[in-house]
Amino acid sequence: MARDRSHRDDYTGPLKRLLTGIACLLLASVFIVWRIDSPRVERFRAQVLDRIVPNMDWAMAPVTGAANLVRDFQSYQRLAEQNRELRSELRQMQAWKEAALQLEQENARLLDLNNVRLDPKLTYVTGVVMADSGSPFRQSVLLNVGARDGIRDGWAAMDGLGLVGRISGTGKSTARVLLLTDAASAVPAVIQPSQQTALIKGDNTGAPLIDFLENRDMVRPGDRVLTSGDGEVFPAGLLIGQVAEDPQGRLRVRLSADYERLEFLRILRHHGNETVRDPGALVVPAPGATWPRPRPEGLTEAGDG
Amino acid sequence: MADTSPARTWVMRAVFPALALALIFFHLLPLDTVPRRMAPPDLLLAFAFAWCFRRPDFLPVPLLAATFLLADLALQRPPGLQALLALLGCEYIKSRALHLRDTSFAGEWMSAGGAITAVFLVQRLLLGLAGVPQAQLSLTVSALLLTILAYPLAVAASQSLLRVRRLTSAEAEAMGDRL
Numbered sequence: 001m002a003r004d005r006s007h008r009d010d011y012t013g014p015l016k017r018l019l020t021g022i023a024c025l026l027l028a029s030v031f032i033v034w035r036i037d038s039p040r041v042e043r044f045r046a047q048v049l050d051r052i053v054p055n056m057d058w059a060m061a062p063v064t065g066a067a068n069l070v071r072d073f074q075s076y077q078r079l080a081e082q083n084r085e086l087r088s089e090l091r092q093m094q095a096w097k098e099a100a101l102q103l104e105q106e107n108a109r110l111l112d113l114n115n116v117r118l119d120p121k122l123t124y125v126t127g128v129v130m131a132d133s134g135s136p137f138r139q140s141v142l143l144n145v146g147a148r149d150g151i152r153d154g155w156a157a158m159d160g161l162g163l164v165g166r167i168s169g170t171g172k173s174t175a176r177v178l179l180l181t182d183a184a185s186a187v188p189a190v191i192q193p194s195q196q197t198a199l200i201k202g203d204n205t206g207a208p209l210i211d212f213l214e215n216r217d218m219v220r221p222g223d224r225v226l227t228s229g230d231g232e233v234f235p236a237g238l239l240i241g242q243v244a245e246d247p248q249g250r251l252r253v254r255l256s257a258d259y260e261r262l263e264f265l266r267i268l269r270h271h272g273n274e275t276v277r278d279p280g281a282l283v284v285p286a287p288g289a290t291w292p293r294p295r296p297e298g299l300t301e302a303g304d305g
Numbered sequence: 306m307a308d309t310s311p312a313r314t315w316v317m318r319a320v321f322p323a324l325a326l327a328l329i330f331f332h333l334l335p336l337d338t339v340p341r342r343m344a345p346p347d348l349l350l351a352f353a354f355a356w357c358f359r360r361p362d363f364l365p366v367p368l369l370a371a372t373f374l375l376a377d378l379a380l381q382r383p384p385g386l387q388a389l390l391a392l393l394g395c396e397y398i399k400s401r402a403l404h405l406r407d408t409s410f411a412g413e414w415m416s417a418g419g420a421i422t423a424v425f426l427v428q429r430l431l432l433g434l435a436g437v438p439q440a441q442l443s444l445t446v447s448a449l450l451l452t453i454l455a456y457p458l459a460v461a462a463s464q465s466l467l468r469v470r471r472l473t474s475a476e477a478e479a480m481g482d483r484l
Contacts, residue, residue, distance in 0.1 A: 016366070020396055024372040027392065030374065030385030035435050045378045052379065056330055064334050134332035136344035136448070137440040138381040141335060181340050183438055204340050204440045262338045 031080065042169055050171025053131050053142055124158075124266040127150055130174065139182035139204065140165070141262055146173045150269070154233060157265045162239045162256025163187070163227060165267055177265060180240070180255060188230035189240055189253075195220040197228055200240060201251055207244060207252035220246050225253050226270050234269050309472070316448040317363040320467065321356065323374055325349055325372045329379045344448035349376055350391055350424065350453055351459035354398055354417045359463065359471045361399040369395055381438060410460075418453045425449040 023166075034041040075082070127143035145151050147170045155167045157177045165185065168178040178185050185202040191210075198213040213219060223243040229236025241255040328349050349372075356364055373388035394404050401416050425445055440443075463469040 010317055019366050020392070023366050023392060024389055027370060027374065027385040031383060031389065032385075034384050035437070041384060044379075045384065047376075048378050053333065056333070059330065059482035060334060064336065067334065067336055129335045129338075131333035132335045132338050134329065134380040136341055136444055139338070139340055140381065142333075179338070183440060202442070208341055241355065245484060259339045 008136070012253035043298055046169040046171040046176065049142065049176075050146065050174045054144070057130060057144075063107070069292060104187050124268050125151065126264055127151075127157075127175065128264055129262050137204070139179040139185075139202065140168070141177050141179065141265075143175045143177060143265060143267070144173065145170050145267065146175045148172050151175045151267055155270050156227070156234045156238060156268045158238065158268065159257045159259070159262065159265055162241055163234070164259075164262065165255045166233065167267065175267070180253075181206065181259070186211075186233065187240070188228045189225050190236075191219050191243060193226045194223065196229065198225075200225065206259065207246070207254055210243065210251040210253060213251065216251070219243055219251060221251075235268065238268075308441045314360075314362055317360070317467070317469065318365070318368060320374050321353075321368065322375075324352060324467075325376060328352075332380055342443070342447075344444040344451070346451035346455040347421075347448060347454060348452075348459060349373075350394075350421060351370060351417075351456045352463065353391060353395055353458065354420060355460045355463050356469055357398040358393045358402050358413055358417065361402055363469065364395065366392065366396070383432065386431060387424065387428055390424045394424050410457075414453075414456060417456050421452050421456070425452075430477055442453060 025179045030041070071221050077192075084085050084204075123147055127145035127149075129141045130144050131142040133140040142159075143151075151167055151170050153167055153170060157164045157167060163180065165177045165179040165182070167175050169176040179202070180187060180200060181202045181204065183202055185208070187200045188197065189200045189210075190197050191213075194215075196214050196219055199211045200208050202208045210219075210225070221243050225240040225243060227234040227236055227238040227240060239256050241253040241257075244254040246252050332345075351442065353369065353373075369392050370388060374385060374390045376382075377384045377386070377388050398416065398420055423450065428443075429439065431444055
């Protein structure tokens with residue numbers, strides 16, 4: 001028997017070891033390629049998930065629904081208490097609603113007076129959350145809209161209230177949203193009313209850190225945090241949340257978006273902010289321009305007539 | 306008695322990727338989009354090690370590599386790294402399985418725990434060396450401990466539900482080349 005086994009090792013052993021070596025080499029090279037050329041491999045990953053996840057959708061939707069149903073059922077247990085809370089909240093809300101209506105009317109009147117045109121480019125596509133990152137180390141969700149729907153990398157994703165994250169990786173029919181809570185997320189922001197700029201950096205906790213703040217003393221917990229539009233990543237003025245202080249004394253953002261239930265997300269179409277690059281031909285002649293400038297042709301006809 | 310027929314081997318070779326897909330499926334359900342303090346156990350790793358101890362012939366190297374790589378891709382991990390370490394861990398356990406065939410479960414748990422620890426810590430070390438930004442250490446440690454604790458559960462599920470049992474010496478001899 002023993003002789004038998006050693007004989008077997010003679011030819012299958014090296015073969016198996018070779019196979020193991022090749023597999024290890026392949027996996028290691030995948031990792032190294034990912035480290036060197038991350039976007040390409042991430043694109044490949046997005047394509048793989050684009051194939052797999054939509055096929056799982058028929059099963060995912062009911063299971064997620066059932067799990068949420070169980071959760072809702074658990075919350076029925078404290079229904080009476082919730083009811084009381086909701087009623088008092090509703091009373092407050094009615095007061096706010098009245099104030100909001102009045103403000104809305106006033107705002108409309110003022111906008112009309114000033115001839116302000118709201119930015120028509122900020123339209124949005126709504127997507128449904130299909131899957132999350134599946135790992136506690138990364139914070140992202142997968143939406144059911146993708147390159148087919150015109151989604152592009154870098155666009156902002158919001159729920160009804162606040163910013164949720166940005167598109168990072170699009171497949172044909174899926175797109176990944178990197179949440180603000182992910183460690184790789186950093187968003188330039190401005191804190192109102194003090195107009196301090198800062199960077200909102202995720203660190204895998206529920207409330208992202210406020211970093212690179214100019215003057216800490218001017219910021220108080222409760223201040224509003226909005227996107228600043230710096231770096232041309234996001235349009236300016238999207239609500240992120242409110243400033244809060246953690247027990248260690250660091251400033252964090254309490255996010256406005258409801259991260260407990262991310263179901264439908266709005267992807268804002270954003271084609272970059274227009275910036276003024278030339279000095280303006282009226283004030284300074286363009287380099288190499290003849291002086292005086294020739295009269296525009298459209299004007300001569302209008303002048304003659 | 307363990308079933309040693311080739312048909313069963315091939316069926317179980319299909320069952321393992323199916324199990325992996327089911328685990329990935331439950332990971333991907335969009336149930337908690339809020340960051341958690343604790344990381345759940347890596348059940349795929351626990352199952353792979355439990356199977357490697359029992360029936361190495363169910364898990365050939367290409368199958369393991371492909372399954373782990375798919376899990377890496379689907380679960381947003383750096384692709385290839387954990388797959389590589391898990392594969393090495395599985396090969397280590399396969400080599401130990403021949404010697405440990407008749408020892409108690411405690412001995413097996415120790416070896417598996419050691420391999421799991423090595424996978425997690427070496428991964429963290431290599432990610433650090435490669436300069437990849439990482440999550441807090443507490444997440445890794447909780448995932449590591451929970452995986453070790455989940456190992457007996459993976460073993461119990463494999464043995465009772467999927468009937469992946471250890472071969473006796475006589476059966477191993479009868480299997481001959483295929484092992």
